[in-house]
Amino acid sequence: MRVNGRVKDAAEEFQSYIRLERNFSPLTVDGYRKDLEEFFAFLEGEGLGEGTDIRYPEARLFVTRLYDRGLSRATISRKISSLRSFFKFASARYGIDDSAFRSLFHPKKEERLPQFFYEEEMERLFEANRGTSPKELRDLAILELLYATGMRVSEMTGLKVTDPDPSLDIVRVMGKGRRERYIPFGHYAREALETYLAEARPRILKGNKHDRLFVNMKGTPLTDRGIRYILDGMVERAALHSPVHPHMFRHTFATHLLNNGADMRSVQELLGHASLSSTQVYTHVTKDHLRNTYMNAHPRA
CATH class of the missing domain: 1.10.443.10 (Intergrase catalytic core)
Incomplete structure (x- = not known):
């Protein structure tokens, strides 16, 4: 099953938006692209994503899969932020429901002190x-x-x-x-x-x-x-x-x-x-x- 074409179109326009209008660096734009591709691959692997609207259980399952892979809380939080920003954009431009990622909680930050040289x-x-x-x-x-x-x-x-x-x-x-x-x-x-x-x-x-x-x-x-x-x-x-x-x-x-x-x-x-x-x-x-x-x-x- 393929992800809905309107969602893919919204993703392409979103990347142009953050690059040209928001002036995000190429490295940051590439990070958003990878997060979106990862989410779309998850939807296709689970046989989801045929419709334009992503439901909360699907978004929650994606985050669960990230935890199962042993990713850090900071990485998971960043991916949630990427997808939340995308669906907010897709909601405004394409009318796609963004409530699924608005309802997700960010994982509690790990208390890790920055390493430094004396x-x-x-x-x-x-x-x-x-x-x-x-x-x-x-x-x-x-x-x-x-x-x-x-x-x-x-x-x-x-x-x-x-x-x-x-x-x-x-x-x-x-x-x-x-x-x-x-x-x-x-x-x-x-x-x-x-x-x-x-x-x-x-x-x-x-x-x-x-x-x-x-x-x-x-x-x-x-x-x-x-x-x-x-x-x-x-x-x-x-x-x-x-x-x-x-x-x-x-x-x-x-x-x-x-x-x-x-x-x-x-x-x-x-x-x-x-x-x-x-x-x-x-x-x-x-x-x-x-x-x-x-x-x-x-x-x-």
């Missing part, structure tokens, strides 16, 4: 990855800029040569939803960037002509996967044995700022969070830091 670990990272080759200069500039700005890896791969302004120590970043923000950085990142641009990037380009700031060793724009590979190697050279993912540098940026007295609103602005609640997860980390400091320092702790 300041001593960051120092080891920098010390272990200094060098003079074009590759080493590029890698150090990536590390310095990630730690100095807290930008997402996807934001870093989108940077153009003209986005950082070393004269003002500030970088222009295009974030989620095409929201533009400017992030300051310090003299360590400035020096690493200036050295990379003057001594490394022209040699790595190998005659290629494009305006992306960071390039791979073939001279073409560096991808998200490429940066992850670079960071894995840098962590390995520093002999840090904890599991690492690129977002840890973003968590580290926020945690170190708050631990050293930055206010929550400023950190929210720097991270490009639309809501303060997204930033507040770091308060748990800073409370743990304060508690550990107290227990280690107070004579009667």
Whole structure:
């Protein structure tokens, strides 16, 4: 059994809508597309979806299948949000009933604190990855800029040569939803960037002509996967044995700022969070830091 054609038409128009009118990033649009395709495949596999309206039991069964696969609550919640947004759009444009996903509850969030590097670990990272080759200069500039700005890896791969302004120590970043923000950085990142641009990037380009700031060793724009590979190697050279993912540098940026007295609103602005609640997860980390400091320092702790 195939999913109703009007529902498929609505899905195609929805993807165009979020890409062109809402200015969602290609990565976000692709995420919505995959969530919709997964739901349609479920309907067809269950012999459902011939009509235009999806009932609550069908939506509930889909979520149950997600739990059966062992997906995290955050992933399931994101898929529910994707489908809820789609059916709200389909209801307005095509008259398709959206009550099934409006009635679904999001799973309770898992209390997982963000992982981050301690300041001593960051120092080891920098010390272990200094060098003079074009590759080493590029890698150090990536590390310095990630730690100095807290930008997402996807934001870093989108940077153009003209986005950082070393004269003002500030970088222009295009974030989620095409929201533009400017992030300051310090003299360590400035020096690493200036050295990379003057001594490394022209040699790595190998005659290629494009305006992306960071390039791979073939001279073409560096991808998200490429940066992850670079960071894995840098962590390995520093002999840090904890599991690492690129977002840890973003968590580290926020945690170190708050631990050293930055206010929550400023950190929210720097991270490009639309809501303060997204930033507040770091308060748990800073409370743990304060508690550990107290227990280690107070004579009667």
